[in-house]
Amino acid sequence: MPWSTSYRSDPAFVLIVYSGVIPPEALVEAATTTLALGRQHGTKRFLADCTALEGGHSIVDLYNLAKLLESVGIPVGTREAIVLPQLAAAADDVQFWETTCRNRGFIVRVFADVAPAMAWLVAGEPQALVE
Numbered sequence: 001m002p003w004s005t006s007y008r009s010d011p012a013f014v015l016i017v018y019s020g021v022i023p024p025e026a027l028v029e030a031a032t033t034t035l036a037l038g039r040q041h042g043t044k045r046f047l048a049d050c051t052a053l054e055g056g057h058s059i060v061d062l063y064n065l066a067k068l069l070e071s072v073g074i075p076v077g078t079r080e081a082i083v084l085p086q087l088a089a090a091a092d093d094v095q096f097w098e099t100t101c102r103n104r105g106f107i108v109r110v111f112a113d114v115a116p117a118m119a120w121l122v123a124g125e126p127q128a129l130v131e
Contacts, residue, residue: 035074
């Protein structure tokens with residue numbers, strides 16, 4: 001499987017790790033599984049480690065995924081910190097994801113490394129407004 005997800009309790013967040021080529025249907029499955037895990041554990045914090053992501057989907061797929069997530073209702077105050085992929089083309093797609101999500105009012109931010117991503121993710125209370 002090109003992705004895996006797990007709950008971390010201290011601090012509370014859901015980690016999703018993407019690697020290799022991820023087709024559009026796997027993106028949808030990963031997103032819905034990750035959100036369900038967050039709901040199960042009562043957290044609105046998500047860390048997406050995309051360092052090994054290579055692609056496999058288009059910006060249209062990402063746009064449609066954001067539209068789907070908007071329609072199912074992301075809990076207010078949900079935060080996602082994303083660690084950028086090493087490959088430039090995949091990093092461009094992640095930057096597009098951030099923009100698409102922020103345009104919908106989701107709190108999403110990309111980072112080059114895990115440490116600043118975690119620091120931002122756990123700092124303060126998640127807010128409903130885009131920062």
